[in-house]
Amino acid sequence: MIVDGQQVAGLPKTENLSKAMVDVMEQPLHERIRILRDIEFLDEKVDSISGYMERFLSSVMSELKFAFSEFEERSLYSVHRSLFLLYELQVIDPAHSAATNQYSVFLQKVKSAIESSWLASQAVASFVEAEPIYDIEEQLVKLYESHPVTNHRLFDYLRDTADMDQLISFFKSDCALNNRFFDLIVLTLVGARPNTRVEISKNIWDEAGQGNAGKSHVELYNSLLVSLDIDLVGDDYASLLSWQGLEGYNLFMMGALNRQHYFKLLGIMAMTEMLDPQNYDKLISGCRRLGVCDELQLAYYEEHAEIDILHAKGWVESVVRPIVKDTPSAGQEIYIGAKYRLDSCNRYYDYLLNALESERASRIHEGFASRK
Secondary structure (H helix, E strand, O other): OEEOOEEOOOOOOOOOOOHHHHHHHHOOHHHHHHHHHOOOOHHHHHHOOOOHHHHHHHHHHHHHHHHHOOOOHHHHHHHHHHHHHHHHOOOOOOOOHHHHHOOOHHHHHHHHHHHHHHHHHHHHHOOOOOOOOOOHHHHHHHHHHHOHHHHOHHHHHHHHOOOHHHHHHHHHHHHHHHHHHHHHHHHHHOOOOHHHHHHHHHHHHHHOHHHOHHHOHHHHHHHHHHHOOOOOOOOOOHHHOOHHHHHHHHHHHHHHHOHHHHHHHHHHHHHHHHHHHHHHHHHHHHHHHOOOOOHHHHHHHHHHHHHHHHHHHHHHHHHHHHHHHHOOOHHHHHHHHHHHHHHHHHHHHHHHHHHHHHHHHHHHHHHHHHHO
């Protein structure tokens, strides 16, 4: 095809082909997904270009090899950012042009390719022996207590050492998942078995502030940000996330949006409820040390430090246990989801702690340099 007098290799001459569809092939994968995702009724455009889908999927497979076989950081970021953008199609504002592509065949094929490669890699990284599930509650607690993330140094650092700039960086890093969590619990309720709906609904009621809009968890979290002069941005600072942060976010969305992985989602949720209370206790102490101690400022984390203890117990006893009783094979999937959550969380906390320490060291170095 000729564009501005230049031959574009591999693309045929098509009168209705937009320049964006040509230029996009030269962009990183996540930029390609971002541009194509926002083109209204994308499949119609793709179908008009002979071989476009095949060539695009071939380039995706190459990127996946770099990401999950060779573990290139650039590719890991690009793949997880792409998956993040594709998952957002399922919760995007209906007024957005991308809403027309919620069930795009083209984008679904890209998403499936990424998920398959990622989960295969995850299965290797988080190897779980197919041992029988004899007591799912006992086994989840044992998994939690024996995992290194349970006492990760990140939250000791936030409690004892972090300065205000680092605390603000942490709050930004926590924003995307915190503000999506209501949707995730709602998605857990969709198609839930009748004997689990009461407990899941209790979680939704708490997320919604028990009927008080001003106390909904999203509102409490955003109030904390506003009190610290942190701008509320449209993507909830998702653009700042590393591949490790995107991986953790995508893990929730993968379980919530794929029925075949629903049982994994229950394990992911169970581990989240177990992890948060003791971590948030340390974070709250760090906030108070730095003068972030107003009742409204701490409401989000204080509430989770308290109610997540009850949620963890209720989740295992009233959601996980009855499902495993009715469907014993679900126990292994729940356990795998729990392991994936702990492992991905550990990778992210490792990254975040290193980033916070490096950020502070850089500022100290700049301060010394400026005095010379």
